[in-house]
Amino acid sequence: MRKLFHWPLDPASRLVRLVLAEKKLEFDLVTSPPWKPVEEVKRLYANPVGPVLIDQGQHGRVVANHTHAIIEFLEEQYPDIRVLPSLAPERAEARRLWRWVENRFEAEINGSILAERIAQAVQRTNVPDSTLLRRGAHSLRGVLTYLNALCEQHSYLTGRVLTVADLAAAANLSALDYFGDVSWDNVPDLRDWYARVKSRPCFRDLLKDSIVGTKPSPQYADLDF
Amino acid sequence: MRKLFHWPLDPASRLVRLVLAEKKLEFDLVTSPPWKPVEEVKRLYANPVGPVLIDQGQHGRVVANHTHAIIEFLEEQYPDIRVLPSLAPERAEARRLWRWVENRFEAEINGSILAERIAQAVQRTNVPDSTLLRRGAHSLRGVLTYLNALCEQHSYLTGRVLTVADLAAAANLSALDYFGDVSWDNVPDLRDWYARVKSRPCFRDLLKDSIVGTKPSPQYADLDF
Numbered sequence: 001m002r003k004l005f006h007w008p009l010d011p012a013s014r015l016v017r018l019v020l021a022e023k024k025l026e027f028d029l030v031t032s033p034p035w036k037p038v039e040e041v042k043r044l045y046a047n048p049v050g051p052v053l054i055d056q057g058q059h060g061r062v063v064a065n066h067t068h069a070i071i072e073f074l075e076e077q078y079p080d081i082r083v084l085p086s087l088a089p090e091r092a093e094a095r096r097l098w099r100w101v102e103n104r105f106e107a108e109i110n111g112s113i114l115a116e117r118i119a120q121a122v123q124r125t126n127v128p129d130s131t132l133l134r135r136g137a138h139s140l141r142g143v144l145t146y147l148n149a150l151c152e153q154h155s156y157l158t159g160r161v162l163t164v165a166d167l168a169a170a171a172n173l174s175a176l177d178y179f180g181d182v183s184w185d186n187v188p189d190l191r192d193w194y195a196r197v198k199s200r201p202c203f204r205d206l207l208k209d210s211i212v213g214t215k216p217s218p219q220y221a222d223l224d225f
Numbered sequence: 226m227r228k229l230f231h232w233p234l235d236p237a238s239r240l241v242r243l244v245l246a247e248k249k250l251e252f253d254l255v256t257s258p259p260w261k262p263v264e265e266v267k268r269l270y271a272n273p274v275g276p277v278l279i280d281q282g283q284h285g286r287v288v289a290n291h292t293h294a295i296i297e298f299l300e301e302q303y304p305d306i307r308v309l310p311s312l313a314p315e316r317a318e319a320r321r322l323w324r325w326v327e328n329r330f331e332a333e334i335n336g337s338i339l340a341e342r343i344a345q346a347v348q349r350t351n352v353p354d355s356t357l358l359r360r361g362a363h364s365l366r367g368v369l370t371y372l373n374a375l376c377e378q379h380s381y382l383t384g385r386v387l388t389v390a391d392l393a394a395a396a397n398l399s400a401l402d403y404f405g406d407v408s409w410d411n412v413p414d415l416r417d418w419y420a421r422v423k424s425r426p427c428f429r430d431l432l433k434d435s436i437v438g439t440k441p442s443p444q445y446a447d448l449d450f
Contacts, residue, residue, distance in 0.1 A: 046371065047371070049325070049328070059313045060312070060313065060314055061314065062313045062314050062317050063314065063317065063318075064317035064320075064321065065317075065321045065325075066321060066324055066325070068293060068320050068321075068323075068324045069316075069317045069318075069320035069321040069324065070317075072297065072316075072320060073313060073316065073317050073320075076313070076316075077313060087285070088284045088285065088287045088298060088301070088302060089285055089286065089287050089288065091294075091297075091298065091301075092287050092288065092289035092290075092294045092295075092298050093288075093294075095289075095293050095294035095297060095298075096289065096290040096291060096293075096294040098293075099291050099293045099294065100274070100290075100291070103274070103331075106328075106332075107331075107332065146271065146272070
């Protein structure tokens with residue numbers, strides 16, 4: 001039995017769904033909005049943040065919360081298909097970039113652009129704060145430029161094979177892309193990379209996501225955007 | 226050859242020093258201020274954030290940046306003394322709390338209280354912003370209350386043995402304690418826990434830290450505070 005409590009536009013939840021799908025692990029999805037977690041999650045954690053995985057198997061019942069604990073557990077428990085490279089130097093670089101991507105998006109972009117879009121479209125609590133959106137857009141341009149430079153050098157962000165760092169970047173970008181907030185035109189190598197990642201079978205379910213009251217941007221599910 | 230680029234009051238650098246010392250791994254320390262990284266670090270990373278470890282051994286030359294990549298590497302490469310529990314459910318909980326502690330301090334406390342103290346005492350760039358300090362102090366009280374509740378239940382944050390989650394919390398609290406910003410009186414169980422963690426040999430070097438132009442608070446190095 002494997003169950004993931006998630007929220008469709010939460011980038012951390014998206015990353016865990018991508019890793020589970022990449023590893024071909026089946027799971028039940030339960031929607032639990034960050035601002036109103038379901039009872040089962042509230043019983044597990046006083047202040048739940050991000051996705052929660054319950055995995056019942058030969059190893060016992062593992063309850064893991066947030067990307068770091070969940071993905072490192074999945075990588076240790078189900079190593080047949082890996083999202084971390086096997087050699088230590090490459091593992092270190094994939095983990096560095098995974099964490100860098102999550103920290104930058106979380107600190108500078110998701111709290112502004114994504115939170116404003118969600119507040120407006122889903123929670124309907126306010127009109128977008130244009131100063132906040134401008135600040136987020138500025139940070140996003142910096143991150144896109146850096147990631148594009150990495151894609152000029154290799155097929156994937158840390159080298160020739162896909163790692164959790166690619167999935168983390170794609171998960172974060174896909175949530176923004178749902179609202180059409182990524183200017184792909186300025187970052188052609190990153191666009192090619194995203195087209196490759198988005199075409200993987202693990203992405204299929206994410207591209208079907210549709211949140212009540214919103215309509216994804218036209219290129220969101222388009223593999224040839 | 227093992228070399229750590231760090232800055233003494235950076236909580237992430239402190240955590241890595243604690244883990245290296247807990248594992249009894251020798252290393253050279255090179256000071257690299259976040260606002261002016263040394264050349265060797267700038268050559269490695271375009272935008273360096275946090276500690277950088279260079280570890281040259283039978284596994285080759287591993288360069289790792291930030292706590293997640295560095296500590297997971299050390300745990301895999303040097304498993305004799307572990308900072309993560311061996312069973313999957315406990316590993317998941319230690320990693321959850323480790324990440325939770327780092328995210329909360331980074332997002333709500335270090336950017337306000339710690340950054341203001343450092344700006345004032347070390348960089349001498351401004352006078353403390355009292356609104357920012359108040360907001361940080363409010364968040365810190367919430368975190369202390371939560372951690373104190375965990376210490377009411379067990380000797381260590383996630384159970385009966387020390388894990389990386391304890392070291393992460395202690396690393397962050399120790400940087401604030403340097404400036405006397407932790408009100409231990411209100412959290413007696415957490416104070417007992419901190420006295421236990423602070424008395425470990427791994428903590429010795431941290432308690433000797435003294436930053437030019439600053440004087441640590443009287444209780445900072447006092448094991449019986």
